[in-house]
Amino acid sequence: QENTCLNAAKACNLNDTCKKYRSAYVTPCTTRVSNANLCNKRKCHKALRQFFDKVPPKHSYGLLFCSCPPGDQAGCMERRRQTIVPICSYDDKEKPNCLSLQVSCKTNYICRSRLADFFANCQPESRSMSGCIKENYADCLLAYSGLIGTVMTPNYLKSSSISVSPSCDCSGTGNNKEECEKFLNFFRDNACLSSRGVRVVAYILKCEIWLSYTLLLENGLQIKVK
Structure with missing residues (x-):
């Protein structure tokens, strides 16, 4: 091949x-x-x-x-x-936690608008052929690539061929860990993307x-x- x-x-x-x-x-x-x-x-x-x-x-x-x-x-x-x-x-030498990174992203209009596009266009839907809600996988890929070059830049994880993530984790999130994991999994475990x-x-x-x-x-x- x-x-x-x-x-x-x-x-x-x-x-x-x-x-x-x-x-x-x-x-x-x-x-x-x-x-x-x-x-x-x-x-x-x-x-x-x-x-x-x-x-x-x-x-x-x-x-x-x-x-x-x-x-x-x-x-x-x-x-x-x-x-x-x-x-x-x-x-990064030290990964920020994802909720802090999200706050940082929202202070920049380019990052804020592109992250909003990503969440809007990459909503997964298991019953659709593409894995994306409204079958809009092309819009999802455009929104994903739009994040590259912002503080929310995603990339492939070393351990997987298809999982992606921004450079952050959920350490130090305390009572907000569930919210952080949900945010991170939208990248890592998203049928529309992967x-x-x-x-x-x-x-x-x-x-x-x-x-x-x-x-x-x-x-x-x-x-x-x-």
Whole structure:
């Protein structure tokens, strides 16, 4: 089985817009600013937001939601997890608790509105074909990618191929632990995000990426597929 994550990376490099904005976030997300700071997280987040706002979904989603072949699960999943350069954009020396992170998010209008979109568009529904209420899995993926580059940036967990979470936990939440777990599980255990809807989109992206990549190669990289 082919590695769609690898094909997505190749297709991005062959697309001017994707290559431009990918390079634009990789640089600030990997440039050490001092002995104490691995990077400028604010600049990294801003560049990530631009990437997902400017790059066509067939390329940005191709990198973010690609599927991994059975023969390369561990390596492929780790490459996919590294898409957003988590050492800068995601990882923290000390994880905040999720309720504190939610409060921090709501003080910023971009994060606040995008988190509201995520909760509105990623409501799971077990009886729907996509796993999403109103079958709106495309809106859910758009809302999910919109969170990347905010303090609520989510990413794949190391221990799982499909579970995602913002960089937070529920330690120190006291009597509010149940509320915190509910918030965290909306990311980690969400049928709209992790199951059928994503697989449908992944299949569509696989076809689009394969077609784009093939046409570019066959035409000497002259054709730009929309």
